[in-house]
Amino acid sequence: MRRDWDRHTCARRGHITYAPDETDLRTRLHADTALGTAWRCLRCGDFALGEPHGSGPADEAPLVPRGKALRDLFILRFLAVERLLRGLLIVVAAWAVWKFSNSQDAVHRIFDENLTVFKPVTDHFHYDLDHSPIVDTIRKTFDYKHSTLIYVAAALVVYALVEIVEAFGLWWGQRWAEYLTVVATAAFLPLEVYELTEHVSVLKICTLLLNIAAVLWIMLSKRLFGLRGGVVAFEAERHSASLLEVETSAGALPQAA
Incomplete structure (x- = not known):
């Protein structure tokens, strides 16, 4: 049904x-x-x-979104929740790097200890936290000097903010957020491919495929970058689905069967 x-x-x-x-x-x-x-x-x-x-x-x-537009909004909100959760996880990672940046050994030890707090949650969702691209990247910074760790923490904060801004924009169906999501996600695809060459896992493959699918779906369904008629065709499609537009064009309610 x-x-x-x-x-x-x-x-x-x-x-x-x-x-x-x-x-x-x-x-x-x-x-x-x-x-x-x-x-x-x-x-x-x-x-x-x-x-x-x-x-x-x-x-x-x-x-009012209805029909296909409403289904599309549901998919965007699913992506928004995923972006928000990822952004919050990156914030925690940035806090850990900054908090313990004065001692690389302390960073390494305490980061691993704090990471175990999240393992019951990530294990429940079958998320391999130990081999997460974000976690692996952070661990590579443990041998860096103090100033480098500060830069890493700042970069992670910026990345987290981008993810969180994406999340709120996608939740409300904002077109600028769709552009931001496509650009930001596509920019990190080479990194995800590189991560696969370092360590292959089902999660990494699924994440890469999900991000590629998200980029293609948003670009095509939302007619970004001039695709399929661009914003003019997109707005025309939205208005053509509006009940008032349908009623105005039809001139009468559809007859019951």
Whole structure:
């Protein structure tokens, strides 16, 4: 059975209704029932009892993700959670490098001790923390001098901030975040390939494939860098899926079978 993302989302978050000023369109979206007034939801298309959540000109109505756009948003939010978790892990790593940068031996010893705290969680998700590219990179810095460790900690903080900014931007479906994700992820793909030449693991292979798939999917589905018509085609696709656009173009509600 095919999942109805529109109705599933409305069941969790509630309907979104709008009363346009245009008389014909307003009439098609409104119904009087024995239980009271009802307005058609801009997401799932069902009529919902109660007053509309907003009103005004049709071109000022909220552009509610529905159909394919809603499924795409779900995938972006999955990527956002992954980016956020990765960013937080990198913050912890940066803190460990900075905190104990005065003594390479202490850094090595205490980092390994603190790393074991996260192992029950990472083991639960089948994440090989000992051979993580991030952890391996940090361990290579243990023989560096103090100033080098400070630079490494600063670089990790910057990397973590990029990941966290990506996460919040992707969660809210911001186009700039999609560009940032593609550029940042693609920039680290050579490093991930190099890591595979050093030590091959199922996790590293899966991570590389996931990142490649994410880059390709975002570029093509969001029409970045002018692909598939670019931003003009992307915006046209978004508006073509809008319930108000459909109603305005059709001129009438679809007839029941």
